[in-house]
Amino acid sequence: MFVVSKVAAEHKTYEEAKAGIDETLEKMELDYLDMMIIHSPQPWAEVNQSENRYKEGNRQAWKALEDAYNEGKLKAIGVSNFQIEDLESLMETAKIKPMVNQVLCHISNTPTELIEFCQKSNIAVEAYSPIAHGVILNQPEIQTMAEKYGVSVPQLCIRYTLQLGAISLPKTANPEHMKTNAEVDFEISAEDMEMLKNFKEIADYGESSGFPVYGGKL
Structure with missing residues (x-):
């Protein structure tokens, strides 16, 4: 623990x-x-x-x-x-x-300059909400890419943040999801990584949209 x-x-x-x-x-x-x-x-x-x-x-x-x-x-x-x-x-x-900077980072929201700055400064980057609060699950292009690698969309999302050099912090209370979230021993190609880095921005995080880190205001 x-x-x-x-x-x-x-x-x-x-x-x-x-x-x-x-x-x-x-x-x-x-x-x-x-x-x-x-x-x-x-x-x-x-x-x-x-x-x-x-x-x-x-x-x-x-x-x-x-x-x-x-x-x-x-x-x-x-x-x-x-x-x-x-x-x-x-x-x-x-x-x-x-020693660490915990930031919002997922497909469609990749703070590249911030990640590079942290890495050059030897500050570990932790990516929270790597699955974008589940919103990314409904993106057809991401579903297609996950199928290409024979993995689930959450696994693709987690692997993406790992290949950025970040520590991925998926959140789940489901033991089975915890298990599959750890099964990310595959490699996303450089071409696909570029596509994911530039994937269209998600404008609405659903029920989480009101929280400041997702663009809302208190």
């Missing part, structure tokens, strides 16, 4: 972030967490609405993570939904570089 938690997107002071870390450990009755990350560079209510990137607030929250890491409370520290400018700002003052 690998236990991960997040500093709330709204916690942009050292004190708030530190309290959040300690409260999480207390509630989970653990001496340490395997990893903790800043959930977003902006409070959720401001995502897609504000140009304020909370540079100083993120630096303060990061300092709290660094201190907890040095105290042995956290085994790894990182960020989520951070863009290049957010990472650059954070690393200007950070003593410990983010």
Whole structure:
């Protein structure tokens, strides 16, 4: 088991972030967490609405993570939904570089420049929602390509993110899906990878569309 938690997107002071870390450990009755990350560079209510990137607030929250890491409370520290400018700002003052950046990444939404920046900076990329909350399942072109490789659409989607050099984070509570999600030992051709990288953008995530990372506003 690998236990991960997040500093709330709204916690942009050292004190708030530190309290959040300690409260999480207390509630989970653990001496340490395997990893903790800043959930977003902006409070959720401001995502897609504000140009304020909370540079100083993120630096303060990061300092709290660094201190907890040095105290042995956290085994790894990182960020989520951070863009290049957010990472650059954070690393200007950070003593410990983010170990991971967890970002929305799937067929039809591939943040290529961000992925390349992270890789050049030795920051691991975790791709969440690699199956686009299931919306990608209904795309005929993707279904056809999955059939070509003799795999399911979710398996194709997961393999795609792996070949981008990311760690894929599919979400399921179904044991059978967990098993098949891990069966991705095949190779997508370079030509097909290019097609998937440039696949038409999905404009509607269905019931999830209202959440900020999927384009919505709180």
